[in-house]
Amino acid sequence: MKAAVIVFPGSNCDRDCKVALERATGARVSMVWHQDAALPPGLDLIVLPGGFSYGDYLRCGAMAALSPVMGAVRAAADRGVAVAGICNGFQILCEAGLLPGALLRNAALKYVCKFVALEIVNSQTRFTAAYGSSREARMPVGNGEGNYFADGETLDRLEGEGQVVFRYRENPNGSSRDIAGIVNAAGNVLGLMPHPDRAFEPALGSADGARLFQSVMASA
Amino acid sequence: MRAVVQVFLKPGVLDVQGKAVEAALHGLGWSDVSRVRVGRVIELDLAGDDTSQAKARVEAMCEKLLANPVIEGFLVDIPT
Numbered sequence: 013m014k015a016a017v018i019v020f021p022g023s024n025c026d027r028d029c030k031v032a033l034e035r036a037t038g039a040r041v042s043m044v045w046h047q048d049a050a051l052p053p054g055l056d057l058i059v060l061p062g063g064f065s066y067g068d069y070l071r072c073g074a075m076a077a078l079s080p081v082m083g084a085v086r087a088a089a090d091r092g093v094a095v096a097g098i099c100n101g102f103q104i105l106c107e108a109g110l111l112p113g114a115l116l117r118n119a120a121l122k123y124v125c126k127f128v129a130l131e132i133v134n135s136q137t138r139f140t141a142a143y144g145s146s147r148e149a150r151m152p153v154g155n156g157e158g159n160y161f162a163d164g165e166t167l168d169r170l171e172g173e174g175q176v177v178f179r180y181r182e183n184p185n186g187s188s189r190d191i192a193g194i195v196n197a198a199g200n201v202l203g204l205m206p207h208p209d210r211a212f213e214p215a216l217g218s219a220d221g222a223r224l225f226q227s228v229m230a231s232a
Numbered sequence: 233m234r235a236v237v238q239v240f241l242k243p244g245v246l247d248v249q250g251k252a253v254e255a256a257l258h259g260l261g262w263s264d265v266s267r268v269r270v271g272r273v274i275e276l277d278l279a280g281d282d283t284s285q286a287k288a289r290v291e292a293m294c295e296k297l298l299a300n301p302v303i304e305g306f307l308v309d310i311p312t
Binding site: 070071074078106107112113114116117118119120121161162163186 | 241245246248249252297298300302303
């Protein structure tokens with residue numbers, strides 16, 4: 013099993029993602045610099061990590077969405093390769109148009125950094141199958157602009173098509189309809205604000221994030 | 233040629249910065265202030281002297297990068 017973590021200038025969870033993937037799944041993980049126009053062959057998963065790519069200039073994720081590597085990420089996503097954007101990675105996927113909607117400044121204008129309880133809304137996705145009958149996961153969030161927004165029609169479609177994957181039990185940032193994570197229509201591109209990479213073994217306060225990585229690797 | 237772009241959150245998208253600034257203005261005594269919106273101004277130079285062509289080019293830049301059409305609207309001005 014092979015995975016790649018994309019490293020943008022300002023990414024700060026890239027190494028966390030690598031270690032989490034290695035420990036949770038045993039995958040071989042390559043770090044890919046954002047200026048690289050090609051990805052390693054035979055990838056089962058591409059992770060866009062959290063952080064502050066390009067210093068959040070213009071809008072969170074806007075500059076990273078135009079990085080050379082994103083052409084290869086888009087092509088891989090079109091071929092059905094699993095892509096997971098965590099936190100800033102979720103913002104990048106929205107800015108790149110690989111996921112619908114956008115992430116606004118948090119409703120309370122505060123950076124939120126704490127463990128949250130998530131409802132697993134759809135456990136039939138490539139990213140959640142390993143949660144089995146468990147309908148709840150605990151992971152930390154750490155964001156200032158994690159307030160998911162989409163127009164009503166888009167939200168209805170996401171809900172109707174089972175594309176809402178995670179919901180906050182208690183909304184920490186004002187996200188529309190308590191949405192914490194979504195997948196694209198094809199089901200192979202996931203964006204979520206909470207950090208599975210900060211919850212992959214009990215010593216971190218929760219191991220629930222490990223199952224996300226295990227799910228996607230088992231689906232490969 | 234100089235172009236000035238204003239980017240604001242669309243009506244209907246909650247502008248939490250605007251709300252916070254409005255509350256602060258009220259706190260300073262300007263209690264009649266309402267509907268504060270906080271946006272962004274981007275200025276840039278363009279080659280050529282065809283104003284309408286320049287405006288169309290900057291609007292294309294807004295669609296692609298300078299604004300996020302999901303949440304933001306924009307105004308392009310080419311001051312003479």
